[in-house]
Amino acid sequence: MTTMSQARPVAKAAQKPHKPKLDWAGWKFVGPFMVVFAFVLIAPVVYSIYLSLFKEQLIGGNQFVGLANYAQAFTDPKLWNALGRVVLFLIVQVPIMLVISLAAALALDSARLYLSSFFRIAIFLPYAVPAVVATLMWGFMYGTQFGLVRNINDWLGTHLAPLSSNWVLVAVGNINTWEFIGYNMLLFYAALRVIPVDLYEAAELDGAGTFRVIRSIKLPALRPAIVIGVIFSIIGSFQLFNEPNILRSLAPNAISTFFTPNMYAYNLSFSGQQYNYSATIAIIVGVLTAVIAFIVQLTGSRKEA
Incomplete structure (x- = not known):
């Protein structure tokens, strides 16, 4: 009896399932990226949200104001002016750029284009040019006191002014299109x-x-790629900064400090020392960009399904 009573616990212990050991191999690979991602993206976003909830007061210094900065932004005519200009840029420039890129891709894929490798590299090459260099190059050509536009005006007796108030957005769109046709x-x-x-x-x-x-x-097969191209173009349009900011020295009367939302936030922060309100505008533009990009992605996915 004693032997049987001692064997029962042993049998029960043998039947007890073992807990699987946690495998940390995946986290060892993902861990370094997550650390960098947290410090580079999550931490700045959280800090920007924190800044947007405060305001520098003449009396009392930096004080918590809740959503007052957001209320001010929604009634700020400069912000709405900048957003309207970017939306107009998005509606006009992005379809033109994507249609030209699509036509170039179809031509290269048709197997009827001679020297297709050369044309593929030639079309993609502007994307390899840094945005600052490309803007300086086009700015030299746009100048009415020097460069290509002045030569055309002298030869033809015209008065072309690409950097005037009526045409400066077209000039910026032309630079942007030239840069990103090859990528798309x-x-x-x-x-x-x-x-x-x-x-x-x-x-x-x-x-x-x-x-x-x-x-x-071809077009049905291209739908996912077109959706990605549209999303990237939307994000790039709302991030518009380098081209107008560099051209501003050539056209200060046509390009204001709030020409785009990014320029407005930049000048508020580094020129006006209004860090809290600048962070507010950055958060609003980021959320707006994410919402529009999500809607485009959702629409494209439904059509694909």
Whole structure:
């Protein structure tokens, strides 16, 4: 009896399931990125939100004001002016840029373009030029006192002024388009190269022409890439800063300190010493950009489904 009573606990202990050991191998790989991500993105965003809840007072110094800065921003005509200008830039410039990029990608993929490798590199090359260098280069050509525009005015007797108040946004859009056509072209071209050859063979057997293949095969396959291109372009439009900020020295009367939301936040912070209100504008623009990009992504995903 004693032997049997001692064997029962041993049997129960043998049947007890062992808890699986935690595998930390994945976190060892992801950990360094998460640390950098926390310090580079999460910490600045949290600190910006913290700054936006305070305001520098003439009496009492920096005091907590809650959402007062946000209320002021929503009634700020300079911010609405800057946002309206960026939205206009987005509505006009982005479709033009994406259509040109799409046409270039379709031309390169058609296998009917001679020296396609040369044209692919040539179209992509402006993207490799830094934005500051590209803006300085175009600014030299836009100047009415020097450069290409002055030469054209002298030759033709015209009075072209790309950096005037009526045309400066077009000038900035032209620079931006020149810079990013190659990037979007490569994005679309990569999506075209992964289309199965069987679809083209089936279309050829059905007697489909070039435009029918583009409409029925290539464009549907390009939809995810187009959605990504639109999202990146939306983010880039709301981040517009380098081009107008550099051109401002050539056109101070046409480009104000609040030409874009980023310029407005930058000048408030570094010129006006209004760090709290600048952080507020940055948070508003960031949330607005994220919401619009999410709506575009959601719309594109529904159409794809």
